[in-house]
Amino acid sequence: MQVTIRFFATLRERAGVAELTRSFPGGATVEQIWHSLVAEMPGLAGCGGAVAFAVNQQYVAADYRPAERDELACIPPVSGGSEAPWVGVVELSAQPIDVAALEAAVADPGAGATVTFVGTTRRENAGRRVLRLEYEAYEAMALSEMRKLAAEAGARFPITRIAIRHRLGLVNVGEASVAIAVSAPHRSAAFAACRFAIDRLKETVPIWKKEHFAGGEVWVGAQDSRPPPLKPPS
Numbered sequence: 177m178q179v180t181i182r183f184f185a186t187l188r189e190r191a192g193v194a195e196l197t198r199s200f201p202g203g204a205t206v207e208q209i210w211h212s213l214v215a216e217m218p219g220l221a222g223c224g225g226a227v228a229f230a231v232n233q234q235y236v237a238a239d240y241r242p243a244e245r246d247e248l249a250c251i252p253p254v255s256g257g258s259e260a261p262w263v264g265v266v267e268l269s270a271q272p273i274d275v276a277a278l279e280a281a282v283a284d285p286g287a288g289a290t291v292t293f294v295g296t297t298r299r300e301n302a303g304r305r306v307l308r309l310e311y312e313a314y315e316a317m318a319l320s321e322m323r324k325l326a327a328e329a330g331a332r333f334p335i336t337r338i339a340i341r342h343r344l345g346l347v348n349v350g351e352a353s354v355a356i357a358v359s360a361p362h363r364s365a366a367f368a369a370c371r372f373a374i375d376r377l378k379e380t381v382p383i384w385k386k387e388h389f390a391g392g393e394v395w396v397g398a399q400d401s402r403p404p405p406l407k408p409p410s
Contacts, residue, residue, distance in 0.1 A: 177201075179198060179246055179247075185384030191219065205239050252397075262338055267342070273341050273343060287337070290357060290359045291360075291369075310346050311345060311353060313382060325373055333372070334362075335359065
């Protein structure tokens with residue numbers, strides 16, 4: 177069977193290619209496919225952290241068996257469904273984030289509180305002078321996962337509305353890379369939902385961050401050189 181393989185961030189650089197098509201025996205598992213790719217491209221074996229897998233934009237376990245012409249995404253660590261009524265704007269953009277516009281998108285007469293989280297590029301990290309950050313995403317899947325976490329935020333906490341924007345491409349020092357705005361009748365729910373959303377985004381959404389610093393660059397979270405275990409995110 178033929179399967180299209182996609183690589184992102186540090187995996188793409190180590191593989192030396194973003195996408196390729198390979199033939200595998202019918203019934204081959206994701207794990208077997210991965211080991212075949214590592215044998216072909218040994219640089220993949222040195223990637224750190226947990227590699228996750230998605231078939232046709234859905235996370236799968238290592239024992240999943242892709243079908244003919246499926247798309248398999250190999251996803252390094254990350255720095256759906258019906259839309260719930262509280263899910264507002266959910267976007268990826270190469271343009272600067274307008275935080276005021278995001279807050280306006282969650283405004284509601286029934287909301288007594290609005291909480292906003294804005295993540296910005298800081299000047300120093302790990303003793304290095306940061307020049308800029310660069311973000312890459314598996315865009316279709318990232319948007320799907322962002323909508324899922326926004327829907328889950330409203331299912332967990334009594335909020336009115338939530339909106340999320342994340343930058344792609346180069347983000348200079350002092351610029352916003354991600355912003356989340358949450359409105360709710362009461363501040364406790366707005367705070368809790370906003371924190372939940374940014375924490376879950378960092379855990380599950382396939383967006384990767386490269387740090388450009390004076391003297392070099394590194395994919396953040398991918399510095400470990402141990403071979404990656406084969407497991408989907410929890």
